[in-house]
Structures are given as C-alpha cells and as structure tokens.
Amino acid sequence: MKKKLGTVTLVFVIILLVIVGIVLFVLFRGDEDDWIRDSRGVYVKHGNPASTPSYVTEQQDALTCANDLYSQAKTNSIVFNSQCLGACRSYSVDIVHVPRSLEDDKTENQCSDYPRVTPYFIELDSDGNVVRVA
Helix, strand or coil: CHHHHHHHHHHHHHHHHHHHHHHHHHHHCCCCCEEEECCCCCEEEECCCCCCCHHHHHHHHHHHHHHHHHHHHHHCCCCCCCCEEEEECCEEEEECCCCCCHHHHCHHHCCCCCCCCCCEEEEECCCCCEEEEC
C-alpha cells in the first residue's frame, strides 16, 4: 500500500509541476502578438495583436496620406526626382533615389518642416514605393 501511495504522490507532483510550468510560460513568455518594424521602418503585425497602438495607427494614416500626396502629384504630371511632397500628420514626405544620391541630401530637395515641425519622415521612390520611415 505504501508503494502505491508513493506512486500516486509522484504522479500528483508531476502534474502539479506541469501546470505551474504552463502558467509561468504563459505569464512570462513575452508578447508574441505585437507590432514590429520591418526593414523600412513600417509597423507590421507580428502574430495577432489584440489592439493597434495609437503610434501604429498614426503611421498607417501618414502612409495613406503619403500615397495620396504621391497620387495627386502624379496626376498633375510632376516629374519625380528628389523633392518634398508635403506633410502628413507628423511626417514629412520626400521623394528619394534608390539608391540614395547626393541630390537627395541637398537642403532644397528636403522638406523644410523636418525636423522642426514634423519629427518623422517618409521617403518614397519615384514609383511611390516606401523606401524608409523614420
């Protein structure tokens, strides 16, 4: 009988340790479901986040606005070289070469609002693709 009681106790302890391990894993595993930045600086979902933080929503809105600025300029037959398209929320929107050229670094080709008025920027290439967000 004593041997059977020891086996039951051992099984109970093992089950208890497994349950405690699962609870600790869930509590301390980190936030798998989150928003991360890709190589361009654009926030993307990592897993399935329960909510969207305001800074992600702001960037998404600014990217939509940047796309609209690009489309308007293209409709107006603007020749894209290296110039400022304007501002979207707290982002300045610039057209840059890929790869970057010295022309992209000239003050007259950059948005004058950055960084005084708009602390962030979005760089697009001449086809309207996002190059970098910072």
